[in-house]
Amino acid sequence: MDWALPPNYSTHGVVIDQLFWIIFWLTAAAFVLVEGGLLWFIFKYRSREGQKAHYTHGSNKLEVIWTAIPVLVFAVLGAYSGTKWAEIKNASGFPPDALQFQVVGKQFEWNITYPGIDRQLGTADDFTVLNQFHFPVNEDIVVNLESEDVIHSFFIPELRVKSDAVPGMVIPVWFDSRQAGEFQIACAELCGLGHYRMRASVTVHETADYEAWLASQATAQ
Amino acid sequence: MATMIAEATGQAILTEEHKQSFLRKYIFSTDHKVIAIQFLFLTLFFLMIGGFLAMMMRYQIAWPDQPIPLGGIFPESMVASGYILPEFYNSLVTMHGSIMVFLAIMPMLVGVYANYLIPLQLGAHDMAFPRLNMYSFWIMIPAGILTLSSFFVIGGAAGAGWTLYAPLSARPDLTGVALGQQMWLASVVLIGLSSIFGSLNYITTVINMRAPGMTWFRMPLTVWALFITAILGLLAMPVLSAAGIMLLFDQTIGTSFFLPEGGGQPLLWQHLFWFFGHPEVYILILPAMGFTSEILAVGSRKPIFGYKAMVWAIISIAFLGFIVWGHHMFQSGMNPALGLTFTISTLFIAVPSAIKTFNWMGTMWRGNLKLHTPMLFAIGFVAMFAIGGLSGIFMASTPVDIYIHDTYFIVAHIHYVLFGGSLFALFGAIYFWYPKMFGRMMNETLGKIHFWLTLIFFNLVFFPMHGLGMVGMMRRIYDASGYRHLEGIADTNALITWSAFALYASGFLFAFNFFWSLWRGKKAADNPWDATTLEWQTPSPPKHGNWAEVPVVYHGPHEYSHPGVTDKDWLAQNERPDVPSPAGGH
């Protein structure tokens, strides 16, 4: 029973994990306060012979305090989250020299179109591979997500990347991997009876290995 | 509408009790109390069905390689060679959610308790439109029949998730489900109609039928919560009906509102659905908050801490509830710039929930806590709702949501809110108002055992799901094997499933207590909990018309342990004040 976030390999994942743990400790504190308080009250104020409750309709001072504190905490959290969110998701901020791929979801497979050796999509050396996603380490990757039929969701847990693929739209997603490794794309949005098997392999290569792999594909095509 | 006009002309209002036939009195009754009890039996039945579907899902998730016991009793289109089929699993997922939301929790909160409590707590004889009220129950019957029978039509029941994301829900060729999906939609349109009729009644009754002296800020918090809930339902359900009708057209007559091939927009469905869906979440929690406030005040023998703050918290939740729907769609491909707006509004909607939690704790502080079963469930509500609220903060933070969206973290969150929240409060409400409804008490010992079993197993089922979400287990998957990042979770899933079985079983203890007490329960006094609100100041169960004489209200709703009252620790709302009017009572 290992309830932990999987090891993170991506740059965005550092931010996401950091925020996760900030919220974790904030909520843990609130959790202890509320649950501890309830238990304490149950013990301390349980009905006993001759006990009379304290008659009060409340306290405006307390209301202000416990309104203001959450407002402040949430404002800071919201602002920080929003900033980081914009950095991760706003397509206008994506690195212009990122390596682009096209990923098309379809019941129940991922078709990955590679930019080929010239690193450009839409040229003659593009090729499409079923359910296998290879890309180089330490490079900005932008995936243009599409879908043929229904909504799918492109999810690589170790890279902390997730975005729906919606038919009729092209949704760019930016991520990277800071280490070579083998992962999987999972579909995170119910897409039909084969949803649970809609997965593809992800291989993050060292740069040289990626080029070798590209070359091997070029001969196979 | 015709009904309303007919009632406007004074034709339809039944006042005479004695000449009614059995059919009029107990079946097609216009008495709000009878309708509430009808809703109670209906929703308990659907609660049991919805839970059963969850048990089948849990079996499949925990032991995907083992045939399900007694699988042979299911048709081959559901269970083949003993194994649950993926398409049937999707139907289970969809129908569990839909049944619980639309046919169990929502009608139990609103259909049962808004119906029962609004007239009684306000000192009214009945609802504003009794006949419309009767229709709102009877419309639920065909809706329920459509829902249940959809399992047995060709293609099976709806399988696109209770959120029905198009195009999966709109194109039968992609799921194999055609008629089942259409029946789902028809059923939801009917439920919407029922809910609108109900809301119309509740709102009108609260506005126009309060007893003399029952000013707005003397209304019990339950009525406040149900009133605001009715407004939410009134404004949100029609949007779902409109969207559902468009989806039905996409399914049946070849339009393409939500299909990109014909120029339609899949995301439009999500916007419409969540514009309904998020207020719906508050429809499912506000009444529960109301019951909890009521029971906590009674059980603590104290006035509600910060009554007005509680009222304003309810109102602001309702208002904010209409502008946060986009937080369900952070990863949907919606323009990321909208993310920030929805993050802020979402975080701010947590503020009134926090205020309520602190005020509940304030109510218990220095109280004289009577830990009877309803009180235990009310405290359980606060404890569990707090966890559900806190886990929501993770999702509101958009970057974190990238990772946990569509994982079991979400499943844990909604169940802490809808089960740990709504259902705990509902159990509390059933134990609490049972003596008023049926004139007998439920068994206290069985009730306490039921509470502790529910609390323990509920947490064993849903707390580990946070862990599954952290590991990255996706929602709605039929079989988690085959994913490397999910290799270590089989034990957790088995633990959850065993606990889920125990949780379901403890529900039968409740059911036994409920039915046994109908005949064998201790006779209830008119006011067994020494409570102050009006419903306790009339016989248990109240007669047709509720009051021999219309009560006059002198105080706010929760006058417990007033220092000026010496013979007892409560002062009913309609008791003449022999003491100076309590400070801060309004």
Added chain:
Amino acid sequence: MRLDLRNSSAAMFVALGIAACGGGGDAGSSGGGDTGGGAAPPAATIDPATVGTISGMINFAGDAPAMRAVDMSGEPDCAAAYTGGGPMTQSVLASGGGLANVFVYLSGGVSGAPAASGAVTLNQENCRYAPHVLGAQAGQDIQITNSDNLLHNINASPTTNRGFNISQPRAGITSTQKFASAEVMVPVRCDVHGWMGAYIGVVDHPYFAVSGANGSFRIANVPAGTYTATAWHEEYGEMTGSVTVTAGGSADLSFDYSASMAGADVPLGEPLVVGHDGAHTHAGQ
């Protein structure tokens, strides 16, 4: 953010569509040709004195297009079953001048036919359908079996009949389906494995056959008379011919396909490119 999905997907599907049509030939159809599945009419109703046999060839001229490799690496259990060059596409199986997987049926002149009996089978084995093309009589049971211990779904998208989309998540699961009315052809696909496709020819009578690996076919127990016969191939389209059957006799019938017919208008359109308007509108009814 709108794009023309149709163009990009069409391009992809040309590739996939070619890959999609494996199956059939190597999965056991006998070189001597098949009679129509299990559709032979019950013996009791046949007077041998009044029936004859049609036997013939589907000839193929020219060079069959080269087969392409199917990437089954995502399903190692299936891929392991293919030795040598690994699994190949098989939309055109031509050898020795014969064309396999052609559905031949009597399309005119049939009056009255024995009711359907027995069942035809469609097996999923090593991530392929066996057979790749099969015939069934309207109302006849089609038994669909999964021999692979992994998920297949069977998505049939007919035009006039009611379609179905069911799954078989493990080996040994069998499902029985049927089509109520005649329809040539009903495309069947597996969405989990994009390369898996099959066609079911549904006709009102038992007088149909699918050509074997060498191109031969045989339709038995045909009442004497003159008929129009139609042949259907997924790449080369339809051809019709005429045949006269005499009691107790054996009539010859042959169709001549050639490589130059590639790209012919196949009456179904491109059935494996499902997922656009066409499929939606008819499957919805």
Added chain:
Amino acid sequence: MAHAAAAARAPERGLDVYTQKVGMWVFLCSEVMFFAGLIGSYVILRFGASDSWGQPGEVLNVPVTAVNTFILICSSVTMVKAFAAAEADDQKGIKLYLFLTFLMGAMFLGIQAYEYTELILHGEWQGSHGFTPQAGLYGATFFTMTGFHGFHVFLGVVCLGWAFKRSLAGEWGPKNTHGLEVLGLYWHFVDLVWIILFTIVYLI
């Protein structure tokens, strides 16, 4: 304040409006949301695919519908007149104006039925013959919105027929105006929705 309420012994005052009227207001709020859902979807879909919409008058028959709109507006006027007649106990006026309202409502439906028939049989849109709900988003949104409005008019006409029948028995009068007022509210709402629909569907 407690004693004041005790003295009154009357129910707490809400909006100072009788219950049925409050009920109708509340009901109309939900109707607003229903049409808001449809109209909002229309706007979003149209912005998303503006080239699949026709120019005003290209497919839809604006003059006929303008006449129809005028009829519906007139029927609102006669509805007001009927209510005024009831308050003034003008029995003849009640009957006349209720009948006129009923008649104009029915005419609206008749003309709409004619319009639908013409469109479905003879409409021309993007090369296809017959303008149907399947004719792209334009057809789908047109028939859905006007269809649901027509359904509301139909319900109103049924209630008007019922009200007219009661007027023959002389049941409306200064002591019994609530039913007419509530029905009038509904009728004006339906009228208002039509003006919005006419503008955005036919004229823009």
